[in-house]
Amino acid sequence: MRMTTRRLTELALLTAAALIIFVIELRMPDIAIPGVKLGLANIITVYAVFRYRPGETAMLVAARILLGALFSPNPSTLLYSASGAALCLVGMLTVRKAIPARYIWLCSMMGAILHNIGQMTAAVLLMRTTAVLSLLPVLLLSGCIAGLFTGLCAQMLVTRLYKKPPHDL
Amino acid sequence: MTKKDPSRAPLIAVAVFVIVAALGSVVWLLVGMLRGADARRVEVVQGGNVLYTYDLATASPQTVRIEAPDGGWNEFTIADGEIRMTAADCPDQTCVHMGPLRAENLPIVCLPHQLVIRFEDADT
Numbered sequence: 001m002r003m004t005t006r007r008l009t010e011l012a013l014l015t016a017a018a019l020i021i022f023v024i025e026l027r028m029p030d031i032a033i034p035g036v037k038l039g040l041a042n043i044i045t046v047y048a049v050f051r052y053r054p055g056e057t058a059m060l061v062a063a064r065i066l067l068g069a070l071f072s073p074n075p076s077t078l079l080y081s082a083s084g085a086a087l088c089l090v091g092m093l094t095v096r097k098a099i100p101a102r103y104i105w106l107c108s109m110m111g112a113i114l115h116n117i118g119q120m121t122a123a124v125l126l127m128r129t130t131a132v133l134s135l136l137p138v139l140l141l142s143g144c145i146a147g148l149f150t151g152l153c154a155q156m157l158v159t160r161l162y163k164k165p166p167h168d169l
Numbered sequence: 170m171t172k173k174d175p176s177r178a179p180l181i182a183v184a185v186f187v188i189v190a191a192l193g194s195v196v197w198l199l200v201g202m203l204r205g206a207d208a209r210r211v212e213v214v215q216g217g218n219v220l221y222t223y224d225l226a227t228a229s230p231q232t233v234r235i236e237a238p239d240g241g242w243n244e245f246t247i248a249d250g251e252i253r254m255t256a257a258d259c260p261d262q263t264c265v266h267m268g269p270l271r272a273e274n275l276p277i278v279c280l281p282h283q284l285v286i287r288f289e290d291a292d293t
């Protein structure tokens with residue numbers, strides 16, 4: 001399907017919004033555990049999953065991650081975040097049609113868990129040791145909480161921002 | 170709105186996945202806390218190689234500097250029966266901010282330098 005200028009502009013705006021959220025979150029104090037963060041920029045990802053086509057959402061997320069790495073103090077974490085985001089996106093795009101709008105938070109929780117599993121897989125492969133695996137339960141639990149929070153935000157956006165039905169998906 | 174149809178299966182699958190992950194990690198954490206209470210043996214692992222192992226109960230106070238393959242460095246210190254990352258030149262400094270090693274399920278990790286300090290055999 002052809003992408004109209006309007007849609008391209010919307011996606012560019014969403015990417016910019018996600019990037020701004022990402023940069024603001026970088027400035028917030030750390031929860032000194034590697035891989036643990038709220039991931040507020042994922043509000044935009046979850047929103048896009050339910051409002052745009054899979055290819056458009058994938059483009060948005062890829063642009064956000066690549067541009068985000070430019071602002072990150074630690075660009076070497078790009079591989080971890082990219083692996084996490086890819087797994088998260090594949091999971092959410094697979095089930096999104098079967099998820100009613102009032103269960104978006106659940107889909108987001110699943111996405112966050114998949115994100116952490118993807119990150120951890122990348123860490124095990126890159127560091128060539130399973131020693132980091134002992135961090136997984138902490139990551140999964142924090143993923144559940146973060147995913148619930150960002151999911152509820154995205155759900156509010158999806159259900160309240162537009163009264164008209166979503167774009168043809 | 171609530172009528173049953175086959176398309177609910179994925180929703181239920183997602184719910185089960187989330188519940189299993191959440192409960193599983195809680196149980197895993199609790200087990201780790203119970204077992205980690207008397208764990209004293211720690212190991213320092215870099216990129217798949219165990220560089221050092223210590224018994225925190227008997228190890229003499231010391232500071233050790235480790236060079237990372239990419240030219241960076243980390244410095245850990247053993248004192249008062251605790252081990253912690255005291256300095257590093259990694260950009261995020263998360264490993265330093267993590268403080269002393271406390272739990273089996275919370276290893277000190279420096280992602281940029283591929284360094285892990287943890288209690289021994291945490292995953293066996």
Ligand SMILES: [Zn+2]
Nearest residue numbers: 257259264279
């Ligand atoms: Zn570090």
